Amino acid sequence: MNIHKSIVMKIGTLIFNTIVVLSFCFLEEIYAARGPCTAPGLLNCTCADGGTIIICSEKGFTEIPSPLPAITVTLQFDTNKVSRIENGAFSNYPNMRKIDIGINQISWIDSGAFSGLQSLTTLEMHNNNLTTVSANMFDRVTLLNSLLLNKNPLLCCTMVDFFEWIPNQRSLRTLFGTCHDYNTQTDINSFDVSKCPVDGQWGSWSTGPCSVTCGQGFINRNRSCDSPSPFNNGTDCIGSSTDSLSCTLAGCPVDGQWGSWSTGPCSVTCGQGLINRNRTCDSPPASNNGTACIGSSTESLSCTLAGCPVDGQWGSWSIGPCSVTCGQGLINRNRTCDSPPASNNGTECIGSSTDSLSCTLAGCPVDGQWGSWSTGHCSVTCGHGIRYRNRNCDSPPASNNGTDCIGCSIDSLSCTLAGCPKSYGKYGREAGSWIRKTRKWKRITSRYY
Template identity: 40%
Template sequence: MKILSQVSVFVAVTAFSYLLRKTDCLDCFTCNNVTAIPQCKATRTCSSGEVCYAEHTHSATGNVFSLGCRPAKMCSNLMTTPTAITGSLVGRSSPIDSTCTECCMDQNCNRQLCQSSYPHCKDIPKANCAVVGAMLNICLDTQHAKFSCRRFCGLCNFYDGFWASWMAWSKCGVTCGKGLQSRSRTCTEPAPSGGGLDCVGDLHNNKSCELSPCPVHGGWSAWTSWGSCSVTCGIGMQRRDRSCSNPYPSRFGDHCFGESRDDRICLTKACRDGGWSSWNVWTRCSATCGDGIKTRTRLCDNPLPSLLGRYCVGEPYEVSLCNDKHCSGTNGSWGQWTGWSTCTQKCQLGITSRHRNCNNPEPSNGGKHCIGSSFQIKNCNEGCCQITQGNWDNWSSWDDCNRKGLFSEHRTQSRYRICTGGEICFGTSSETQNCLF
């Protein structure tokens, strides 16, 4: 037993030293004599060497809670065994009376302490619940019955909901400029149960936030009007501009994308119309005697028409007759007939042909063309051809039965054979018979 006592003291001192190192500047919920733990919303920053604590006292008038900071050595005195240090729990009193005292060393941890004592269910000793219930039917007034005749009215599992602490604010909803932050809370300290009232108020809360100003990206202004054409006649260029000033880029914003200058072709009036040059000399006459022609040309290059200029009006060439002198002509004469062509049929009646040209000599200088036909045809192979007799192939199989007509009850089928090895076979090439069924 002496050794065990020494071990307990050593553990207690070690735990106390550990607390002194780890509990600097804890934030704890702080309140005195509240009737419900969720009512404690204020916080306090503890001094060095202090930890959070919570006390829960059962009294004749109801439950009373006190939370705040206290020296860690007061909490270490509450420990009774070395195994009492588990997690963030530093100390806990023995449940020998109606008071619960617990300590912890995490931020804002003391609103979670003594929870096992919170659902303690009993009636106020001074209240005669049977009489009050019979006279006033207090159980119908749940909000009063839960404090005076809790067990009598069967309200041990009846709790009105109460808000837990607000969660931390979310990050600003934008990366620059003005935005919103939000936070939420839950109706869990305690949650409503047994028909208790839900929490009253907002589940979510928003507030505005503002970060560093956003970059301003540049925007193009409207195009200016087109400037004057670069030439007074012909093809020129004209220009228009715009600026990156709607708005100007600032705070590291992007410059405008695209071109600030635009050019296009412009067409004004024609610089000049075309004009004819002088006629060239007449060409030589096309014939040395008899009727002939001669021509002459001119160009629209005096001056050439400019772009958009009009072309010259009139014809670029002239034709005239020439050489009225009569020519002595040569009459044409037939050349030799060609040989007869191959007969169009190998046997039986066919035709063959031959032709000649008027080139011995050709007519010239007004001479007459040859008289007569340049083409002849005649019959050929007037004798009879010998006909070769062929042989029938085997009959094909009978085909499927077919009706002779739409309303006929008779069905027929056919078969066929082919004549090979000659030009003609004696007999029929097909047969038809009635179907047998």
């Protein structure tokens, strides 16, 4: 059995060391681009990853700085001198996923210290002076994946609520710690809390009658050690199970008689109410086991004053139709001061009885309009030709069942450019030159132009 425990503890230590090495390797990459923190209280610390990782290791801190930056995701606060984690030390940090407060001097953690950390997955508290850990430090159910409590002098029999809390943490995969109960060391995952000693606690006192029927006497009372009873070699209740108290009874019986009624004011300042009146059994009072006065010491009578003021209250809005049949318009609405109406000098309703609200119906019809003509080039490079032009129905286009543009989108116009150059035929310029010189042959050579 001891060999098995030794193997389990060695495997646990190996896993823990592996996690630590991998964590340092991972953090080394992340912390490559790091620098001094600028937040007050953290000037001696290093920040990385845009300020979401705070590294305050080995800085001599005696308490957790407050407040931390709201964007904090990882807090590396190991190897300091913190002795207590107070309630609220880690409140309002919804993004915080990892807290390392290992290798400190922590011996006590307040209730609620880690509540509200809805994103927390890793909490390292190893190498501290914790003797107990309570479930009330956390929320009822968390996303906690890794909880490291190893190297703490835990007395697990004082942690019954913690062991009841553990099964509800469905995300928890890694739990390290060692219980030091019974002068032996037991892995926290193997500890059987049902075998812990339960010390006895006293139940309520049970009180008897006075020992006499009049005058001075004693009342005896007793109690049992059953809330709870001692269990598993727990200690018995401390103190006595019996006790005596003095008691004083009356002397000779005197029957009581009622005094006069004392009447108070009406219970309201307006409308229907009650007048309470009372009397005292003091003429004379009952004493020494005499009988008390017969009847009630109080009585109520109805009283009616003027009607109470009733302040007016608006009734529901009555809403009319939209002022237009399409597009943007207004809806007029009105209400009446009748729920209830003002009465008996009550104030009238405050505000207006009418109001207007904007209303939006389907878009109004928009008829299409032609845009500008876009004109092309003339169909020829000289002389007479045709020039085509076109236009689009987009200024504006027809919408919401409006009519399309009327007319054609394409048109043609005649165009006239410079005259085309003359052709001289097969005899070319020489013939032309010759003609200019010899006008006599114009009729003969004109057929070559």
